[in-house]
Amino acid sequence: MSSHPVPDVVVDPSVPPAVLEVVGIAAYTELAEFGLLAARSVDAPDLATRQALADGAERALERQHDLVELVVPGGGVAGAALVMGPFEHALVEFDTRTATEDWAEGLLKGVVGHGVAQDLCRTLAAGATGGPARRLREVLDRPAPGPVGAAGADAEALAVLVRLGAADDVLASRLALWGRRVVGESLNLVTSLLDDHPALTDLSEPAARALDADGVVGRDAARHWLVARLTAEHTRRMDRLRLAA
């Protein structure tokens, strides 16, 4: 088929390459979360859940627009495609290895994968300096708008999963196991992203310093610190879901 015609757009030249890459990953994973939440909205068990997950998908896309706007002001669809382009196929293997037909597992996949991606982007952004990095941190840290308040696009998905797990011990055990598998794949993906994008790895050590991590010296130590940090955040997330991580 004919590809989508894309007008010329350019990235703001004041944005450092590493910051542009963090924006690309953040924008691409918000678009992925939009798709996951929308898909779980379509086959939601009741109308209110369907609406709430659609609203969550909308908030993910709004954040994605804000991210793209930071680096390609006014770029619209073409700007988004430009920023996300380097990561277009980054999620294919993750998606294949975490494919599921189960509604609750699909929802948890989004919460876990999107959560790891957000933590990764926030952490790496802490290691960058200058105006564009500061503005990026403002968007990443901004509470999402909408009725669920500060908890963002995933708030409703989290609430649904907590209700489901509380009502069904067998499901809760299965979801806990599934969460472990999804986070494993998410961390594998982070590792291969860092391998493929050295500019991102370069942010890890200054990020560790900016976030007051003790004794993190050198790139390798910083990478280990980063993965350990994402793992710890995941454990906290699963605790909030009342699913053992």
Place this chain on the structure above:
Amino acid sequence: MSSHPVPDVVVDPSVPPAVLEVVGIAAYTELAEFGLLAARSVDAPDLATRQALADGAERALERQHDLVELVVPGGGVAGAALVMGPFEHALVEFDTRTATEDWAEGLLKGVVGHGVAQDLCRTLAAGATGGPARRLREVLDRPAPGPVGAAGADAEALAVLVRLGAADDVLASRLALWGRRVVGESLNLVTSLLDDHPALTDLSEPAARALDADGVVGRDAARHWLVARLTAEHTRRMDRLRLAA
């Protein structure tokens, strides 16, 4: 599973029942269009199309929020569920009879079904009087925001379908045939909605008067006029798509 907990919300008592029903159908079909566009975004052939269809889905949901807000101000998710509730299962048979695994057919299904629904709601709203009906017409007639301008949520889907059809005669013939099937099912759905909701049928005759239709006297004639009008609008839509209707 446990159902979504829904707080108490109430419909604005100044909204006539028939207007409330038009809002319900309009809101529900915008949510359905959100789901169809989002699903075609997820499996879009390239990143720009994926983004553009996601943006279209977002615009459909924004319009849905505006519609719900008209009749349950501040009602959020619970308000949306309340307004759409009477139509929750209205699309099940339509969806079953127009199920498709084909990407372009899925996109055209949304454009045709959503188009008929919008035409239905605009036409019926023309038959209602009073402040709530006037405000409803304002929302239904409002150009959707976003980069594609006045053409609304479906603009990108329309553009994609025009490109696909222009590049492939065999596909264009198949899509023309598919459009005929989808509009047939859409009009069957309209007929059964009018059967099930007499207040909607009651709007047809004043709508015909308001829209200067000649010689439309009585409920039956008004129903025939309404279906003929929707069919004519569909023909114009397929012409814009350069697919023979």
